[in-house]
Amino acid sequence: MALAEPAATLQFLLTAVAFGALMWAFVTSDFSLRLVVLNSHTDKPMLYKITGVWGNHEGSMLLWVLIVTLFGGAVAWFGTNLPPTLRARVLSVQAMIGVAFFAFILLTSNPFLRMAVPPFNGQDLNPLLQDPGLAFHPPFLYLGYVGLSMTFSFAVAALIEGRVDAAWGRWVRPYTLAAWIFLTIGIGLGSWWAYYELGWGGFWFWDPVENASFMPWLIAAALLHSAIVVEKRESLKSWTILLAILAFGFSMVGAFITRSGVLTSVHAFATDPERGVFLLGILAVFMAGALTLFAARASVMQAKGVFSVLSRESMLVLNNILLAVACFVVFIGTIWPLVAELFFDRKLSVGAPFFNAAFSPFMAGLGLVLPIGAMLPWKRATLGRVLRQLAPVFVLAVAVAAFAWALQSGRSALGPLGLFFAAWLIGGAGVDLWSRTGLGQGRFGRLTRLPRADWGKAVAHGGLGVTMAGIAAMMAWQAEDIRVLEVGQQFELSGYGLRLDEVHPEQGPNYMATKATFTLSKNGQVIAEMFPEKRVYPVAGMPTTEAALNNGFLRDIYVVIGDPQEGGGWAVRSYYKPLANWIWGGTILMALGGCLSLSDRRYRVAAGARKLPAGVPAE
Amino acid sequence: MKRLILALCLIAAPVMAVQPDEVLDDPALETRARAISAGLRCLVCRNESIDDSNAELARDLRLLVRERLVAGDSDADAVAFIVDRYGEYVLLKPQSGGANVLLWLAGPIMLGVGVLMAALYLRGRAGAIEPEVARLSQAEEDRLREILKD
Numbered sequence: 001m002a003l004a005e006p007a008a009t010l011q012f013l014l015t016a017v018a019f020g021a022l023m024w025a026f027v028t029s030d031f032s033l034r035l036v037v038l039n040s041h042t043d044k045p046m047l048y049k050i051t052g053v054w055g056n057h058e059g060s061m062l063l064w065v066l067i068v069t070l071f072g073g074a075v076a077w078f079g080t081n082l083p084p085t086l087r088a089r090v091l092s093v094q095a096m097i098g099v100a101f102f103a104f105i106l107l108t109s110n111p112f113l114r115m116a117v118p119p120f121n122g123q124d125l126n127p128l129l130q131d132p133g134l135a136f137h138p139p140f141l142y143l144g145y146v147g148l149s150m151t152f153s154f155a156v157a158a159l160i161e162g163r164v165d166a167a168w169g170r171w172v173r174p175y176t177l178a179a180w181i182f183l184t185i186g187i188g189l190g191s192w193w194a195y196y197e198l199g200w201g202g203f204w205f206w207d208p209v210e211n212a213s214f215m216p217w218l219i220a221a222a223l224l225h226s227a228i229v230v231e232k233r234e235s236l237k238s239w240t241i242l243l244a245i246l247a248f249g250f251s252m253v254g255a256f257i258t259r260s261g262v263l264t265s266v267h268a269f270a271t272d273p274e275r276g277v278f279l280l281g282i283l284a285v286f287m288a289g290a291l292t293l294f295a296a297r298a299s300v301m302q303a304k305g306v307f308s309v310l311s312r313e314s315m316l317v318l319n320n321i322l323l324a325v326a327c328f329v330v331f332i333g334t335i336w337p338l339v340a341e342l343f344f345d346r347k348l349s350v351g352a353p354f355f356n357a358a359f360s361p362f363m364a365g366l367g368l369v370l371p372i373g374a375m376l377p378w379k380r381a382t383l384g385r386v387l388r389q390l391a392p393v394f395v396l397a398v399a400v401a402a403f404a405w406a407l408q409s410g411r412s413a414l415g416p417l418g419l420f421f422a423a424w425l426i427g428g429a430g431v432d433l434w435s436r437t438g439l440g441q442g443r444f445g446r447l448t449r450l451p452r453a454d455w456g457k458a459v460a461h462g463g464l465g466v467t468m469a470g471i472a473a474m475m476a477w478q479a480e481d482i483r484v485l486e487v488g489q490q491f492e493l494s495g496y497g498l499r500l501d502e503v504h505p506e507q508g509p510n511y512m513a514t515k516a517t518f519t520l521s522k523n524g525q526v527i528a529e530m531f532p533e534k535r536v537y538p539v540a541g542m543p544t545t546e547a548a549l550n551n552g553f554l555r556d557i558y559v560v561i562g563d564p565q566e567g568g569g570w571a572v573r574s575y576y577k578p579l580a581n582w583i584w585g586g587t588i589l590m591a592l593g594g595c596l597s598l599s600d601r602r603y604r605v606a607a608g609a610r611k612l613p614a615g616v617p618a619e
Numbered sequence: 620m621k622r623l624i625l626a627l628c629l630i631a632a633p634v635m636a637v638q639p640d641e642v643l644d645d646p647a648l649e650t651r652a653r654a655i656s657a658g659l660r661c662l663v664c665r666n667e668s669i670d671d672s673n674a675e676l677a678r679d680l681r682l683l684v685r686e687r688l689v690a691g692d693s694d695a696d697a698v699a700f701i702v703d704r705y706g707e708y709v710l711l712k713p714q715s716g717g718a719n720v721l722l723w724l725a726g727p728i729m730l731g732v733g734v735l736m737a738a739l740y741l742r743g744r745a746g747a748i749e750p751e752v753a754r755l756s757q758a759e760e761d762r763l764r765e766i767l768k769d
Contacts, residue, residue, distance in 0.1 A: 200636060200671060207666050235744065309741050317741070321733035329726040336713070336722050344718040349660045351668065351711025358726050484639045562638075571639050 004091040005076040012073035019066045032118040041124040043510040051135035052125045058111035067146040068098045089157035100282045108275045124539035133193035140186030145251040147179025152248035155241045159297045169231030180220040181594035188587035199545035201558050206355040211334045212254030219247040222323035233305035238298040245290045252283040308380045315373030326362040367421045371428025393427030418472020425465025429458035453600040460593025467586025473579035486569040494576035497521040511535045516561040532561040556580040652685045660709045
């Protein structure tokens with residue numbers, strides 16, 4: 001048992017050395033490595049030489065195992081408050097996951113393959129990946145995916161021990177929260193990147209690989225809520241264990257989807273059947289093992305807390321049902337083309353219109369009950385008090401929606417609905433915080449002294465409202481303009497004037513660009529100059545569009561310059577995107593809420609409490 | 620990693636999604652055309668609608684949709700015209716007929732199952748008697764006393 005800790009440390013150090021070696025090869029442009037030749041070039045800026053390490057299948061798998069061992073190391077270094085048997089078991093399960101992926105790398109995707117004849121220069125990284133937003137998107141996602149391997153290890157270890165109690169809930173929750181925060185940031189970065197980089201301001205495509213990252217996020221969100229019930233009320237134990245297993249299961253499904261090419265996706269990374277089969281094998285072994293263990297041991301986990309149908313516990317159950325069903329809908333939609341082809345001999349597509357229609361109602365339901373559920377007392381509750389407290393917020397939210405409805409005249413109800421959810425969730429979070437400060441004098445003082453977990457909860461829930469409003473407004477009120485524009489001409493877009501001032505060629509470090517200058521104005525007042533570009537990366541032979549954005553609190557103006565037209569002038573596309581930044585602002589708030597929760601006193605103190613006796617010589 | 624195929628489409632035909640010369644003069648008709656294109660898949664791209672796609676084929680399909688609308692087709696007729704030629708694969712929103720019923724009803728069914736199971740569980744929880752607090756073992760008692768001494 002004592003071996004587990006140094007072994008985990010050693011495993012991490014050795015993996016870090018391997019990763020460092022690969023990074024060094026990229027930094028020094030060592031073209032005797034096949035991977036460097038395929039994904040790098042001497043002209044590439046240093047930032048992208050480094051991020052090129054994980055901009056490909058082999059390197060990203062190495063990053064993946066590095067993070068697996070990092071989390072294992074974290075338990076070895078900081079998990080001193082865990083019972084020794086549990087810690088050893090967690091570490092051994094985590095190490096097993098590590099070994100499986102090490103085998104995968106060694107047998108199918110060796111990043112250190114040499115070239116017999118090193119070429120003079122490399123083939124450059126995909127230019128779409130040469131962007132700060134995307135450079136850091138994969139590491140965050142992997143921290144999230146792999147963070148869920150930690151909750152998996154905790155779940156399996158607890159099943160082996162046959163003991164799940166409040167303490168287990170407290171140990172596993174920080175890892176779930178951390179994984180969820182990383183996933184939130186990773187998904188947010190990816191979506192933001194797609195928004196400004198792909199040239200038409202789409203932010204979510206319901207692509208199989210996006211779904212692959214979204215499913216673990218949904219399950220992790222459910223898990224971190226149900227872990228609260230385990231921690232505080234010692235109920236929902238077997239369900240929480242099941243979620244912990246499934247969360248990592250979906251992470252591996254994600255890895256499988258991205259790297260097997262079974263589901264055609266715009267993100268297709270490595271479409272190699274051999275790798276796919278290997279990953280499917282890992283997935284099958286771990287899931288079958290864990291679920292068998294679960295079936296054998298689930299009955300041991302006796303729930304302790306008693307609660308009535310109307311209580312915080314039952315509302316968290318509802319939260320879990322909605323999140324799990326939403327995840328299930330995404331899962332079915334993602335694999336349905338495969339199922340339909342295999343079993344019904346139909347070749348069909350499942351795209352954004354399906355997901356928008358089938359997924360959104362569950363999120364709307366979640367948003368509707370969230371403020372009520374968040375305020376209901378534990379154990380046994382009555383609705384009356386909570387509803388009285390929330391009534392003003394509800395009225396306000398309805399008023400906001402009605403106002404928006406009246407202003408827009410004759411468009412879809414989506415926009416007003418989004419604003420309703422924003423007001424309802426943000427207001428609800430505020431009322432929740434306020435109601436915790438008690439009565440009488442000094443409520444503001446007490447507000448600042450509330451536990452960080454309370455603040456985290458309010459900020460994250462408010463963030464969800466902000467994101468919902470952004471998505472709804474963008475889908476309902478976006479305006480688009482496509483036209484041919486001569487230099488010097490001006491046109492109007494949703495009340496803003498846009499003038500094309502000039503177009504000139506420009507030379508970048510490893511690309512050539514056509515750069516345009518636009519003047520953005522409102523009511524004759526100049527607001528900003530905008531510089532959209534079209535770039536061509538000669539080494540990779542790829543053109544990209546660099547949209548110009550004028551960000552605002554209530555709207556973005558988005559301009560893309562296209563090709564020169566035969567009759568003179570340039571193709572110009574421009575968009576008015578209402579509340580665009582709310583989507584990512586809300587995402588940041590959700591992640592921030594998670595961080596606040598993570599830094600709550602009870603986790604810090606619990607971590608430090610056991611360290612004291614260690615210094616006492618008698619022990 | 621992302622949008623490799625999009626990039627491939629770009630190489631083949633360096634044009635952008637809907638071009639100025641495609642736009643119809645009648646704004647009402649153009650709005651209908653855009654709505655239809657957003658629901659049709661670009662066949663050579665991966666999971667992109669013809670409205671978003673840069674591929675040459677997507678452009679042809681966009682023009683075809685507009686042609687049909689100008690010729691007086693209803694939205695449903697125009698979509699049916701495309702589906703007849705390219706199969707239901709082009710529909711980003713799958714039809715609800717046949718086995719697809721399962722796809723569309725999967726969410727509601729799971730919700731029903733989940734709520735039912737939760738209801739049974741909650742009834743059990745509400746009726747359960749709070750178990751006696753487990754007694755501490757001797758070792759735990761000792762440790763507790765030691766902690767409380769400080």
